[in-house]
Amino acid sequence: MIKDKVRVRMAPTPSGFLHLGTAHTALFNWLFARHYGGKFILRIDDTDPKRYRKEYEEEILESLRWLGINWDEGPDIGGPFAPYRQSKRMATYWRYIKKLLDEGKAYRCYCSPEKLKSEREAALKKGIAPKYSGCCRYLTSEERREIEKKGRRGAVRLKVSPGPVSFIDPSRGKITVKAEDIGDFVIARSDNTALLATATTIDDIEMKITHTIRGEDYLNFVPKQILLYDALGKKAPVFAHLSFIYGPDGSKLSKRHGSTAVSDYRKNGYLSDALVNYLMLLGWSPKDDREILSLSQVVKLFKLEDVSDANPKFDLDKLTWLNGAYIRRKTDRELGKLLKPFTPKEIPSALLKKMVPLVKERIKKLTDFPELVSFLIKYQKPNKEDLVPKGKSSQETLAILSLIFGEMKKFSLKNWQANRMEKKLLQVADSTDWKRVSFFQTFRVAIAGGKTSPPLFGSIELLGKKETLNRLRKAMRFL
Ligand code: ZN
DSSP states (O other): OOOOOEEEEOOOOSSSSSBBEEEEEHHHHHHHHHHTOEEEOOOOOOOOOTOOOHHHHHHHHHHHHTTTOOBBBBBTBTTTTTOOOOGGOOOHHHHHHHHHHHHTSEEEOOHHHHHHHHHHHHHHHTTTTTOOOOTTTTTOOHHHHHHHHTEEEEEEEEEEOOSSEEEEEETEEEEEEEHHHHHOEEEEEETBBBBBBHHHHHHHHHHTTTTEEEEEGGGHHHHHHHHHHHHHTOOOEEEEEEEBOOOTTSSSOOOOOOOOHHHHHTTTTTHHHHHHHHHHHHOOOSSSSSSOOOOHHHHHHOOGGGGGSOBBBBHHHHHHHHHHHHHHHHHHHHHHHHHHSSOOSSOOOHHHHHHHHTTTTTTSSHHHHHHHHHHHSOOOOOOHHSSTTTTTOOOHHHHHHHHHHHHHHHSTTTOHHHHHHHHHHHHHHHTTOHHHHHHHHHHHHHHSSOOSSOOHHHHHHHHHHHHHHHHHHHHHHHH
């Protein structure tokens, strides 16, 4: 049972486009917050000026909005614990670090990087986990003054006492490590800037975060964070970890598996609700065989305890299948709107509106649309091999095309309607010794230039009588 008011956060580093894995973590935080009626906070980790780029920050926010993941407090909208940008919170971090120094819970370590490195290497050689020897912990204040007089500045280390450090991850159970294996660790650099784990802990304290839900790469972070919470006399939040999404080869999803940026999927014709639906099913399931679920349905069901600790596999075919299913569930009006940005300029809105019902069953991505309908605006010359079915000669094909031409010519403009034409041409096909499939393949290739197209008669209706007869005529000339 969760008593405190739930507050979760997401703290992306804008050093690249919003990654599918980050979107997945944001989504699970969001679902958790919404399930308990809590708050979802967005905080920007922009402390490394070499990695931070403003355009990435904007892109991350835009991609989250596109996915329907909204935040209650953040850098763009503010909130009671502003600023939501780590670069603007340095003074706060120092206030906490200084307090630990003043209380004797932390101390300066003056060891040179070379000395620390050789100690590390010696430990690794002996086959033991490296940790700081603690040599600066017992320096007297006089000794410190002497060292600092020489202009040496030390990093800040937290004093760690031996004993077990435990936490319960909702989907992994109890995890315990020995504090003596961690040793006195650095919490701030010699220039007094906080390390990431320190800054994160202080932000989470200040922003009253109750649950941190992050990727499994943060598991190693937790014991140090717990020791910091203890030193600061604060209650640690619940620490939950999501397993990495794997690519098809069983390694962490990365660029070599294909696109990993949310914005690429948007550009490639995926719908936000399909992508969100797919991401929700990575590591979580409704415990039945439902696969098409909306955000609001999952908000009602979502529990951290139900998140699997197994690594979910990213399956592009499955996502594409789901995308097609979402496309078919849209109304013609909704789909027309979604297709608009993918529609060639030559297709006016009125024509687009008529095309939507023709393509709805046939496209899996919005980007399939322009190719599928291009034959309607631009004549595509067919291949002779496609035009002439197997087992038939050019002469026989020519005879069939001229029969079709004659029948199509008879339709008045008033009767130029898909269902009328289809009914009639089925009769014509059956009156020949051709199989229906061969008959209509030849017809389709003559009109569309290839074997795949939206429904033939719907397309012919849009194409109009003059253009249809033109194309039949041209096809006959090829034979
Ligand atoms: Zn030292």
